[in-house]
Each structure stands twice: as structure tokens, then as C-alpha cells.
């Protein structure tokens with residue numbers, strides 16, 4: 134593939150006309166590079182590439198939505214099964230307006246409500262880059278949703294309720310760095326897709342921007358600052374986390390580990406700083422008090438903690454910086470929803486390995502060793518002791534054990 138790209142670029146530079154998809158003229162070279170960078174920032178590959186596949190952007194990855202699964206389509210320039218024969222208008226309408234080639238509505242599993250903040254030029258650069266990808270002939274059946282959600286016309290209502298089209302408008306009262314960060318977070322990087330609470334129809338609750346949401350069995354914690362969850366994190370610490378997957382407070386696993394590996398760790402230092410500066414300025418809701426946990430359960434959980442957890446997380450929960458997370462600072466421990474803590478205990482977790490930091494320490498799985506009551510007890514102990522967060526019930530653990538059965542498409 135690299136060879137085909139090089140030939141295309143060389144011929145382009147020589148001004149040789151090629152009427153295949155992959156020719157990039159010299160004037161296009163900068164556009165292709167801008168497009169490549171935006172594709173990383175927007176993490177298009179995370180959904181449109183099947184993990185482990187040789188064919189980048191050929192689609193078929195199953196995307197979990199609150200209503201069922203969709204498969205991401207093929208967005209390579211293949212004429213039959215990809216977007217090779219689409220016009221630029223059709224491509225722009227898909228990315229920024231959520232419209233399919235035939236005008237039908239796309240499901241918001243494709244994060245077009247965020248991509249709508251990009252400019253026409255941004256999207257045309259993205260197309261220029263995708264045109265340099267090797268076409269893959271792979272027909273994807275996208276829709277696996279049950280009736281009546283398989284009817285795209287249902288999305289008319291959704292769009293009317295939750296989709297506000299329109300490019301990002303800079304705030305003249307703020308610094309250029311803040312505006313760059315706001316553009317990235319609200320636009321291409323679509324942080325709110327996971328971190329903003331959703332209505333029962335899966336639309337963003339915009340008044341609760343970035344205040345945390347649970348999806349696919351992971352809690353994407355509140356990442357507001359000011360009086361929000363990240364008030365103690367400095368902008369530098371947010372930047373370190375987004376670059377490397379670790380900082381003094383937390384280690385990223387699961388969905389966020391993937392976002393960091395594929396996207397934020399590959400962005401420029403100045404863009405990471407800009408996002409951190411912006412996040413430091415997004416204010417959240419003040420923390421609430423929580424009910425006390427049962428003393429016997431706390432004692433049982435404390436004993437399990439001594440036996441199985443202190444080796445890595447230490448007696449005081451502070452862990453080892455950049456290696457074993459500080460449970461007293463982990464948002465997953467403090468947040469009201471216990472899903473992530475339970476999941477990490479049941480299944481373990483591998484922290485993100487990035488080019489900037491290659492060792493990735495792992496959290497062992499305890500699901501095979503501890504029963505539901507024991508997992509609930511140690512989770513309750515950790516949350517009460519280090520996070521002042523509510524207790525976890527045996528039923529919540531049981532639900533989480535059965536909810537996460539693997540699915541094949």
C-alpha cells in the first residue's frame with residue numbers, strides 16, 4: 134500500500150495526470166497532510182477499521198449503540214463498495230450533516246453532530262487524504278438494529294431534537310489556544326460522544342456537557358474542571374494523560390485507552406495543550422454527598438483489599454505514580470455509577486501503550502476468583518474508603534457479569 138501511495142504522490146508531483154482515485158497533485162499535498170491529521174484527531178479509523186485488519190477504513194467493525202449494533206461502512210475509495218464514486222458534496226453531507234448518499238439519515242453512531250463543527254475545507258482535506266488510501270472491495274451490511282429502529286426515517290425526529298448543525302464559531306473574548314482546544318473537543322475529537330450524559334434516545338444533554346456517561350460497560354467520567362471532577366488536575370496533568378495514557382492520578386484503560394492510542398497520543402503538543410487549557414475552563418456541577426455503606430460489608434471488602442490489592446495499589450490506595458493508579462484520585466472510583474469499577478474488577482484492564490510510553494502495566498481480572506458478593510464488597514470498600522462514593526450491590530455485579538457477553542456480527 135505504501136508503494137502505491139508513493140507512486141501516486143511521485144506522479145502527482147511530476148504533474149502526470151492519472152484518472153484513478155489515488156493521484157495527489159503537488160498543490161494537494163498540503164491538503165492530504167492536513168486531512169491525515171484531522172482523520173487522526175477525529176479517530177475515523179477506530180470505527181471504520183476492523184481491529185487487526187490489513188484494510189484500513191474498509192469498515193465492518195461493530196459499533197455498539199444503546200439500541201443495538203451497527204457495522205461501520207467501507208470509506209476507502211473503492212468505486213463499488215466504498216466512497217470512490219461519491220461526489221464531494223455527498224461526502225460533506227455524510228460527515229457534517231449525517232446524510233447518506235441517497236439522502237437518508239445516518240444514525241448518530243457516526244458522530245456527525247460533532248463533525249458538524251468542522252469547516253467545509255476540513256472535510257475536503259479529509260476526503261483528499263482518504264483518496265490516497267488503497268481501495269478495499271468490501272461490501273458492508275450496516276444496519277443490524279431491531280424494528281422499528283431499523284427505519285432510518287425515525288432519525289428525522291432525532292435530528293430535530295438533538296442535532297444542531299453549524300461550524301465552530303470562535304469566542305473572541307478567549308485566547309487562540311482556548312479556541313483551538315474548544316474546536317477540537319467539541320468538533321473532530323468528539324469527546325462529548327462518550328463524556329456527555331445522554332437522554333433516553335441517546336441525544337446529548339447539552340446543559341450537562343462533559344459531565345460523564347456510561348456506555349458499553351465503561352464509565353466515561355465527568356471531565357469538567359472548575360468545580361467539576363478534574364478540579365485538582367493541572368492543565369499539564371490533563372495533557373500528560375491525553376499524550377501518554379498515564380499521569381499521577383489515573384491510567385487509561387478500555388475505550389479511553391483506545392482513544393489515546395489511536396488519536397490523542399498522535400496529536401501535536403500544542404493541540405494537546407490547547408485541549409487541556411480548554412478543559413480547565415469547562416466548569417461542572419458541585420459534588421453531592423452519598424449514603425453510608427454497611428459496616429460488615431466494608432470490613433469484608435477491606436480484608437479482600439489487604440489480600441489482593443495492596444501489592445499494587447498500596448494500603449493508602451495511592452498506588453505507584455505512572456504505573457498503578459491512585460484509587461483516591463480515580464474518577465471511576467469517585468463517580469456515582471459503579472459500572473467501570475465492577476467491570477475492571479471482573480475483567481481486569483490493560484492500560485494504554487503509546488509511542489510516548491511503551492510499558493503498559495495491567496490490572497488482573499478477579500472475576501474467576503471472587504464471587505459476586507466478594508466483588509461487591511471490595512468495590513464498596515474501595516469506593517467508600519477512597520472515593521466517598523455509594524455502595525455496590527451484589528445484583529449490580531451479577532448484571533455486569535451477564536451484560537457483557539461477546540457478540541459476533
Ligand code: HEC
Pocket residue numbers: 171172175176177178179180181196203204205206207208216224227228233234238239240241242243244248259275
Ligand atoms: C464512533 C464511530 C465512528 C467514527 C469515529 C466515525 N464514523 Fe463514520 N460511520 C460510523 C457508522 C456506524 C456509520 C453508519 C451510520 C449509518 O449508516 O446510519 C458511519 C457512516 C459514515 C459515512 C457514510 C458511508 C455510507 O456508506 O453511508 C461516511 C462517509 C463516514 N462515516 C465517514 C467518516 C469519517 C470521515 C470519519 C472521521 C472524520 C468517521 N466517519 C468517523 C461510525 C463512525
Ligand code: HEC
Pocket residue numbers: 318322323324325326327328351352353354355356362371374375383384385386387388389390392397408462463464465473
Ligand atoms: C469512545 C469513548 C470516549 C471518547 C471519544 C473519549 N473518552 Fe475520555 N474516557 C472514556 C472512558 C471510558 C474513560 C475512563 C477510562 C478508564 O476507566 O480508565 C475516559 C477517561 C478520560 C479522562 C480521565 C478522567 C479521570 O478522572 O480519570 C480524561 C481526562 C478524558 N477521558 C478526556 C477525554 C478527552 C479530552 C476526549 C476527547 C479528545 C475524550 N476523553 C474522548 C471514554 C471516551
Ligand code: HEC
Pocket residue numbers: 382383384385386437438441442443444445446456457458460463464465466474477478482483484494495496497499511512515
Ligand atoms: C498487579 C497489580 C494490580 C493488582 C494486584 C490490582 N490492581 Fe487494580 N489496577 C492495576 C492497574 C495497572 C490498573 C490500571 C488499569 C486501569 O486504568 O483500569 C488498575 C486499575 C484499577 C482500578 C481503576 C482505576 C481507574 O483509574 O479507573 C480500580 C478501581 C482497581 N484497579 C481496583 C483494584 C482492586 C480493588 C484490586 C484488588 C481486588 C486491584 N485493583 C488489584 C493494577 C493492579
